[in-house]
Amino acid sequence: MLWGVSGPLFLLDYLGAVAVAVAVALAARELTGRQARGDLPDAVELAYLTDRALLACQVGVAALHRAGVVRLGELATLSVDGPPPPRSPALVRALHAALRRPQTWAAVLADPGVGRALRRLVGRLVRDGWLLTPAQRRRIALGTLPLFAVAAVGVTRLVESAVEGRDAGGPASVVGLLLCCLATALGGWWLCEVPETGAAARRLLRRQRREHAELDPQRRPTWRERGADQLLIAMALFGPRPLLAVDPGFAVQVGVDPERNRPAPEPKPARR
Numbered sequence: 001m002l003w004g005v006s007g008p009l010f011l012l013d014y015l016g017a018v019a020v021a022v023a024v025a026l027a028a029r030e031l032t033g034r035q036a037r038g039d040l041p042d043a044v045e046l047a048y049l050t051d052r053a054l055l056a057c058q059v060g061v062a063a064l065h066r067a068g069v070v071r072l073g074e075l076a077t078l079s080v081d082g083p084p085p086p087r088s089p090a091l092v093r094a095l096h097a098a099l100r101r102p103q104t105w106a107a108v109l110a111d112p113g114v115g116r117a118l119r120r121l122v123g124r125l126v127r128d129g130w131l132l133t134p135a136q137r138r139r140i141a142l143g144t145l146p147l148f149a150v151a152a153v154g155v156t157r158l159v160e161s162a163v164e165g166r167d168a169g170g171p172a173s174v175v176g177l178l179l180c181c182l183a184t185a186l187g188g189w190w191l192c193e194v195p196e197t198g199a200a201a202r203r204l205l206r207r208q209r210r211e212h213a214e215l216d217p218q219r220r221p222t223w224r225e226r227g228a229d230q231l232l233i234a235m236a237l238f239g240p241r242p243l244l245a246v247d248p249g250f251a252v253q254v255g256v257d258p259e260r261n262r263p264a265p266e267p268k269p270a271r272r
Contacts (some may be wrong), residue, residue: 010177012087014177021147024146025191026191027143029195031199032198033132034133034199036201038129040127040204043063043232043233044056044089044092045124046236048209049197049204050239058235058255059235059240060089061078061095061099064080065250066232067082069084075104075105078252079100080099089116090120091117091121094114094116097113105254129202131198132195132196132198137194146187147185153184154177155181157173158181209237212237215234215238217239221234223242231243241260
């Protein structure tokens, strides 16, 4: 018996250690950023929490479009010919300022004023606890170290068994340990991908999606019966596809891919 432990018993102990390490990593992920403060995010901020800067800008320009101030020009350019809606978020005002002269959507996204508005938006979300600080993200990443430590112990046992010719268990135990070490390392690598959003933001998005489930594109809502606010919330929570249903030409011009996240076709009734 290598290390005074039989192969099957070591494998059971290894799986128990993996379970504890996974619990530590998940706890670090779920407890970090659990508390948020300040007002609830608006539609533009929700869009940033859902899919970062591009979706936030798409929601912002959709707000201008629904207000009737955006015009489509030649050579895939956009412009505005009226004021932004009252009490518009800062990013919407920055997009409006960028469109005072005709520009392509790529040029709008690269506009310095839009970039400043996005940085202020991110700073506000970090300050209020919806986005994680660099220190919080490092804390979540460090929570995966126990997984790699457990994998290292398993690999050490396998290597020592091979080098010294000692018995680490029967073939089934050795193969099982090898597969478990590989799965542990891959799981640790996957958990190393730290989200930008905190636990409070993820909880908020889940709650908002449940409350606005009727706006999910998978349910094919009828947008003629809904107002601009509901369209913006739907985009912020479920992605930009609702804009395709309202104005496909405008949606494609602001970077909405018609083939991305296309709703699944409704199943046809079975023939009798």
